[in-house]
Amino acid sequence: MYRREETKPVRVGGVQIGGSGEVVIQSMTTTDTRDVEATVQQIWDLAGAGCQIVRLAVPDEEAARAIRAIKERSPIPIVADIHFDYKLALLALESGVDKIRINPGNIGSKEKVKAVVEACKARGVPIRIGVNAGSIEKPLLEKYGHPTPEAMVESALKHVEILEDLDFTDIVISLKASNVPMMIEAYRRMAEMRPYPLHVGVTEAGPVFSGSIKSAVGIGTVLALGIGNTIRVSLTADPVEEIKVAKEILKALGLRQEGPEIVACPSCGRAQIDQIALATKVEQAIATLKRPIKVAVMGCAVNGPGEAREADVGVAGGRGEGLIFRKGKIVRKVKEDELFEELMKEIDALIREESGE
Numbered sequence: 577m578y579r580r581e582e583t584k585p586v587r588v589g590g591v592q593i594g595g596s597g598e599v600v601i602q603s604m605t606t607t608d609t610r611d612v613e614a615t616v617q618q619i620w621d622l623a624g625a626g627c628q629i630v631r632l633a634v635p636d637e638e639a640a641r642a643i644r645a646i647k648e649r650s651p652i653p654i655v656a657d658i659h660f661d662y663k664l665a666l667l668a669l670e671s672g673v674d675k676i677r678i679n680p681g682n683i684g685s686k687e688k689v690k691a692v693v694e695a696c697k698a699r700g701v702p703i704r705i706g707v708n709a710g711s712i713e714k715p716l717l718e719k720y721g722h723p724t725p726e727a728m729v730e731s732a733l734k735h736v737e738i739l740e741d742l743d744f745t746d747i748v749i750s751l752k753a754s755n756v757p758m759m760i761e762a763y764r765r766m767a768e769m770r771p772y773p774l775h776v777g778v779t780e781a782g783p784v785f786s787g788s789i790k791s792a793v794g795i796g797t798v799l800a801l802g803i804g805n806t807i808r809v810s811l812t813a814d815p816v817e818e819i820k821v822a823k824e825i826l827k828a829l830g831l832r833q834e835g836p837e838i839v840a841c842p843s844c845g846r847a848q849i850d851q852i853a854l855a856t857k858v859e860q861a862i863a864t865l866k867r868p869i870k871v872a873v874m875g876c877a878v879n880g881p882g883e884a885r886e887a888d889v890g891v892a893g894g895r896g897e898g899l900i901f902r903k904g905k906i907v908r909k910v911k912e913d914e915l916f917e918e919l920m921k922e923i924d925a926l927i928r929e930e931s932g933e
């Protein structure tokens with residue numbers, strides 16, 4: 577539905593970002609990277625939820641060294657998040673990290689930048705340049721007055737050019753802001769300037785409820801423009817929640833067919849069954865399904881049969897009863913108190929048949 581702009585493909589371990597590939601989901605651990613056990617456990621939790629690349633904070637040498645042991649047990653590629661210190665970048669690279677996030681303009685002397693770039697080149701490791709509206713360089717703030725999309729893009733280009741001058745183009749760029757219109761405009765402008773893949777996110781988005789909405793609007797709008805190659809939903813919560821939200825964003829845009837999609841009306845005075853309770857129960861019951869399946873739970877005959885017919889399995893409420901649909905056909909009429917069980921039976925049967933059991 578949304579034509580994806582082609583970008584330069586960048587490989588992060590076994591995962592490709594950009595090219596014409598899928599939009600990759602990533603997150604960041606909240607554990608202390610030096611605590612290998614806890615970090616590995618959280619990475620497995622994230623990978624189990626659908627995370628494809630994980631970033632780890634690397635604040636000191638011990639954390640940079642811990643990457644080696646973490647990497648040996650990680651099912652997904654690892655990104656080292658480094659600020660300023662080129663030695664940490666070199667150590668993380670020695671530990672086998674798959675990508676580093678560092679801004680070359682903040683490393684210091686040209687020799688230091690060169691050392692990091694050469695080590696990345698030797699190992700085929702890409703660099704993400706991460707511009708954040710909250711930490712725009714002083715000269716740019718003076719030029720633009722305050723953080724703006726133009727200032728963010730100019731900042732990113734400055735870092736990009738440092739790498740390009742060293743003949744390094746294995747680059748991913750992010751331009752995050754907590755202000756949604758600002759980040760949308762920054763990504764839109766950046767996509768016109770360079771062919772590198774974009775890592776999209778709304779930074780400091782907030783706790784689960786408000787953060788998910790902000791992220792969905794910001795990330796969703798950028799993706800709907802046909803740009804953006806990897807996404808990170810930043811929530812003040814267990815990072816597994818970030819993966820759930822990221823998957824829903826991709827599913828809503830038709831960029832991912834995976835797991836269940838539930839279509840449910842909001843209910844209204846015309847509903848003839850307890851539609852809200854039924855839809856909530858169904859959503860919980862199918863939440864962990866891996867294969868794509870569309871399930872409709874509708875309250876009455878106004879829009880019910882239409883939506884239920886278009887779903888793989890659906891129910892349209894009637895007076896104290898409901899019609900069960902499967903692949904566009906009515907399969908039976910059941911009493912309201914049996915609707916949940918009967919709907920789940922149809923879902924199970926459909927999954928079994930389609931998987932050839």
Ligand code: SF4
Binds near residue numbers: 841844845846878880
């Ligand atoms: Fe109301 Fe029926 Fe529409 Fe549901 S399908 S919102 S119950 S009119």
